Amino acid sequence: MKIKPFAVEEWMNAWEVGAKYNIAETCVDSISMNELFELTGEDKTEFLNRLCARRLSYGDIEGLPEFRKGVCGLYKTLNIENIVPTHGASGANHHVFYSLISPGDRVVSIMPTYQQLYSIPESYGADVQILHLSKENNYLPDLEKLRRLVTPETKMICINNPNNPTGALMSEQMLREIVEIARSADAWILCDEVYRHLSQEDDWCPSIVDLYEKGISVSSMSKVFSLAGLRLGWIATHDMSVVKSCLSHRDYNLVSCGVFDEMLAAAALKHSDKLLERSRKIVRENLQILDNWVSSEPHVSYVKPKAGTTALVYYDLDIPSYEFCEEMYKKTGAFVTPGDCFEVPHSMRIGYAYGKQDLIDGLKAISEYIAMKTR
Template structure:
């Protein structure tokens, strides 16, 4: 199977390890096991003794009951038997497409977004139609365009909410309009929700899996819960045909998730409120830092993110984004992601969920580079 190179992941693979100021990271500042134990008031010795005494079998094939209970608690209507766990959200997205998309199927996606949401369906031979999200519309889907594309028999509409890289957020009213479009044409509505719950305001984050009988939510422990090292994600849906297809294919490519990963994730989700409080505070305070920086820099602009951990920042300098980000990395140590990874030229994706000092120092380094380039 041929597939397009994954632009953003190839960039991260090449440059992330040596970065001095990593403000390309998309996870909320990652935590250690020690920090998890502290946040959850867990006895470290008791937890580790329990883990170390276990025989390393496959564990629960359909996942640890405590984990499924924790995942279900993130939704309003999803039950524990309506969840399929996978290796991260990346694994969940791939698994979902592989399980239900066939050659010739009409699949509607958006751009900019995480490349999986259009490149994998293309690789499977789907008839992929892409809606371009526009800056002057706050990167929200154009419903008239969606109605034109969503012909009868459309297999799937793929969205990302909150959006990566822009931080745009579809509210419940907009999602319900999209649900009606999907219902009218008979399509599944798949929403990559890996940044769900990371809002700038104290509002409930609606999920496609709660709003629509054919809605599908994909998420993970990585972004929201700061546990990317726990390679654990999931597909949540009330659609029995999707669940059956995913479980059937799961026997071929997964069998089960790691029992140690599941135990750690279950612990985190049993104390989700503590972790969410920590992480919402961090992204809200850090966005104020980013926002002040954007307002102070005459050469950059953006649409202020409403949720998530990333922003798409445009610059008005005559320099290709790959060259801009690469030269800046080597000159200053500031690491961001080229907008061209998302087919958005003259821009960069900045992740603002790192620790505060890294963000401040990284933005200062970007300013230093811009000042030098603007002089030339």
């Protein structure tokens, strides 16, 4: 199988270690186990005693029930049999395509988004059609264009809500319209929802699985819950044929997730409200910092994110984004992601939820670099 290089991950792998100001990170500021127990009020000693007494077998093959129950609490209509644990959301996305998509299947995906959503089905020989999101439309899908791309042969529509890298957020009404388009072709909707609930408002963030019988939600413990080190995600769907296929294919490449990972995630999800409150506080305060900087820096512009942890920021210098970001990194230590990783030239993705002081210092360094190039 041939697949295109994963541009954003290759960039992160090459430069993240050693960055002075990391404002490319997409997780909400990561926490330690000590911080997790302090925040949730869980009894650390009792938990560690249970963990240390547990035999290190494969554990619950279909997933620890307490973990899957915790995941169900993030949705309105799911039971534990609707949840398939995976190795992170990246593992979940890959596993959905691996389980459901065959050569020649028509898949409609958006761009810009996380590259998995179009490069993986393409590598399986799918007929991948791209719906380009535009700055002029606030990076929301043009539904008329989507209707034209979806044919009776369409097997799956892939969306990302909130969007990475732009922070655009589709409303429930828009999601329902996409559902009707998918239903007309009897197509699945795969929605990468790893940033779901990280909104700037307190309203409930709808999930595709609560709106559509063939909706498939992918998420993880990484972004919202600041626990990327667990490498634990999930596939959620009402479509039991999808669950059956995913579990069958799982026997070949996963078997089960880690005992430790699922126990700790279950403890965290018992207090998802506390973790979410922390994360929302961080993204809201930090987005205000980013917004103030964009307003004060004459050489950059953006569509202000509605949710998530990332923003796509354009600059007006005539420098390719890889060159811009690499030279800036070497001269100032500011680490961002080139927009060309998402096929959006003359832009950069900024992750604004990693740490407040890193964000402040990193934005200052970007301004210093721009000033250096515009003298």
